Amino acid sequence: MNTREEVGEFSKLFNGFMTLMRRFIFKVLCVGPIPNHISFIMDGNRRFAKKHNLQDLDAGHRAGFVSVTHVLQYCQEIGVPYVTLYAFGHDNFRREPEEVKCVMDLMLEKIELTIDQAISGNLNNLKVIFIGDLNMLNERLKAAAQRLMEVTEENRGLMVVVCVAYSTSHEIVHAIRESCVKKCGDGDSQVLEVSDIEECMYTSIVPDPALVIRTGGRDRLSNFMTWQTSKSLLHTTVALWPELGLWHLVWAILKFQRMQNYLQKKQKLD
């Protein structure tokens, strides 16, 4: 066997060992309560690109996608049932047109790749759902997102909700409009309730997040799920999104476990 093959074998062995260690760590972590739903505000892709002198406009976002695949794998292995990813906000459309186009093209590329994986059975039973004002997307991207939702509809593994063209303020207004139209159609009552509005929210398909993790060191929610996070633990890490790793996730979950008694008490009171 030559040196290259030996290095390849060693690398496989090392990766295998790391996988087993990771699974052992998760086994220990799962002794305590695991968040039912984790939301990620994926901030820091552009700063990552700047930090590493990456020239391409989508370089940071490509690095960010790699992070997405790792995080989803970890969440699946831990046993988290729902994950929400804040991929592209309503306000992000106000960025430079070239950058917006770049991000949309990258999203299309990755969605088409994921469709292929889903069809060939390599998606680990993930169910992917896109929420937000999808009419703001170009036709091809919208169709691809729809297709990915269709091919993963029957999957019963980790549910991944991807927020695109999303903001809480838009979601609330949209939910009010939809609930008004629905109420007109019902004809029974002319008064809206909280439940009417919540049923029409984009995020009605998932429970409220137990844990929100924001990367990039910023302390704000940036118009993301402010309605749904009244009982959520808000965790910020200075790591940029492409830098988010296993230990950041483990630390956030340990923090959640420490605060679980208080969060449960809060839920009962409300």
Added chain:
Amino acid sequence: MDFNDPMLALSSWIGQVSFLIGDFGLGLLWRFIHIVVTLCHIVSGIFEAVESYAISLGLIQKYSSIDIEKLKCLAVVVDIEAARDVSKVVELLQWLTTIGVKQVGLFDSQGLLKKSKDMILEMVPRSVLLQETGEKDTSGIALEFISSSDNKEAVVKAANILFQKYLKSRHPGKDEGENVFTETHLNEALRVVGESVHVPDLLLVYGPVRSHLGFPAWRLRYTEIVHMGSLKYMRYGSLLKAIHKFTGVRQNYGV
């Protein structure tokens, strides 16, 4: 070298170790990790306390001057247990007055601070209710009292106003109605039902966890949220540090 043999052996070994350790062993390991995490938090807490006292004594130069003009609207979220101790809330407001903060929204989910509104206004010098301030009134501190009823319930009340407008605009024979479902319309409807739509620049959370605890969602979009720990053990230096950090923040609002 066949890759599979050592991996299978390792996997089998870990499986056997896990079996031997069993649930009890894993539980012990989990508790040990949490003890280590708690110790880390205690050590970090000690460092923060020391830094806070140094800031209070003016030993750290950069906190001696704060550009308070950047902080137009501050909100404070108080945990229910802490909200029962009005004296600590009053002390916090007195500190904020000293720092020069002009507008503070006080939130607790159950509305306990709302019920103690008169007492708080009496005990905090030069404080007025926000609704009663004139536009050019710059002396003292304007207070707003907020609870969970100003969150989802308020949005529903505003939504019902929009619903009525929508129903009228659908009446046959009327010209095509305006689109009443915009953020501007919702803002207006919230004002009609007596809600403030001011978006706080900074939200300080006094409680065991960093959570906004149900602060009005419509107002929380780009607000910086900082966890300050327990109100019972609040420190002036930590407050100064949080406000100073905020004044250095650069918002891009998604752009």
